[in-house]
Amino acid sequence: MKKSLLPSKVCVVCDRPFNWRKRWARCWDQVRYCSERCRRSAPRREAREQWHGQGPYRHQ
Numbered sequence: 001m002k003k004s005l006l007p008s009k010v011c012v013v014c015d016r017p018f019n020w021r022k023r024w025a026r027c028w029d030q031v032r033y034c035s036e037r038c039r040r041s042a043p044r045r046e047a048r049e050q051w052h053g054q055g056p057y058r059h060q
Contacts, residue, residue: 013038 006020011034018034033039 011035011038013042 003019007028008017008019009031010017012032014034016034020028024031033042
């Protein structure tokens with residue numbers, strides 16, 4: 001298959017486009033990051049929720 005015909009996505013951390021890889025064939029719908037480095041540097045869910053005021057321990 002030609003590389004230009006492969007599906008692509010945009011990384012949620014670095015906003016760069018990345019193409020489909022064979023190792024992602026079964027889980028392409030769940031892939032969000034272009035690399036392991038971006039996955040590790042992504043903000044954690046708890047930190048994001050607390051920052052936006054939606055965490056379970058936020059007093060109102």
